[in-house]
Amino acid sequence: MVSAAVGLYLSVPFCKAKCSFCNFASDAFAPSRMEGYVERLCAEIRGARCRAEQMGATLERAADSIYFGGGTPSLLEPEHFVRIFAALREEFDLAKDTETTLECAPGQLADATLDELLRQGVNRVSLGVQSFVDREAAAVGRLHTGTACEGEIARLQSAGIENIGIDLIAGLPHQTEVSWRESVARAVARGVKHVSVYMLEVDEESRLGKEVLEGGTRYGAREVPSEDDAAAWYEVGCEMLGEGGVLQYEISNFACAGYESRHNTKYWRRQPYIGFGLDAHSMLPADAYAVRFQNADDLDVYMSGDKQAPLKMLRHDHCAEVRRVGREEAFEESLFLGLRMNAGVDLRVLRDAFGESMVESVIPAVHEAREAGFVVLDGDRLRLTLRGRMASNEVFSRLLVTSAA
């Protein structure tokens, strides 16, 4: 794994209401729990170096990205951010140009909080719009209108935050191709620099997904478009965003040139990152290749860690999983995560890192995938085609079978 400045992720799982499609560990937890949560989070940050050592992992002091996700971190009080940033600055040397992102729900960022965030160096906001069409947003429990989203973008821009990203979901209840085009067009018209496009996930983990799977009618489950429609709209979205200068750089992510997310790119390039808070994930370099670990996804379990004694925060008290990533797994991760990006992977770099025979083991499957139109191989540079991006899981499993053989 390339040694690089670490990315810092802070999970803040508090939301005003739980959206029906959401399968994160976030919830409408009582705001009275925020104070204790922030205390716990700061203790975890201060104990991070010790925890990394106990796992045999390396945690550099240099950091160049901070990402507040969740949840709706904008719901924290200004004073909470003062404490969190103080803990981060104690433990890490933040680069001058650190990319500092706050996830925010439109209409849920108080003026005083925004002022404090600007003082602390927040320079990027990711707004959970999902849809600019009021009927669709309301159907899944979003508390905003399209006009309110546009107003929020303008407010942030005039506060000096030019790096604004939004999330959109293809496949929401009541969505049509016309309404999907409207959402994408309104995003482009507002001059946002980054757009993440997700397909609605229909799984047991969300109320809406469960209802769809069980054939129920609640949460607009009967109005969820077909997967084929959502996939076609994703393609429409790629085209419209590209025409608007917001170019695809990863399967779900699009940005104006120079505005690709530095923090998220660490995930796809397997650069080190550490997550703090509920259900946060981390990957740090370790003796052989890497160690991945993940915090508990139950708030009570996470909170049960000892707030006063960070040195005692051994992995068993709030860590759901610790996994060592060996050579083979690290190779597969490099291949599959790298292929998520439009730039693809450089097989020469993989050969240098993992050896000729490891790369050779996937070459027959690469050729098959190329014949099927899923990938292009340009010299040593391997990339997914649009078709491959639409069927990425299938492509990855073909390559996986070969490399495991």
Ligand code: SF4
């Ligand atoms: S989608 Fe965002 S705002 Fe809605 S419940 Fe999930 S984390 Fe909270």
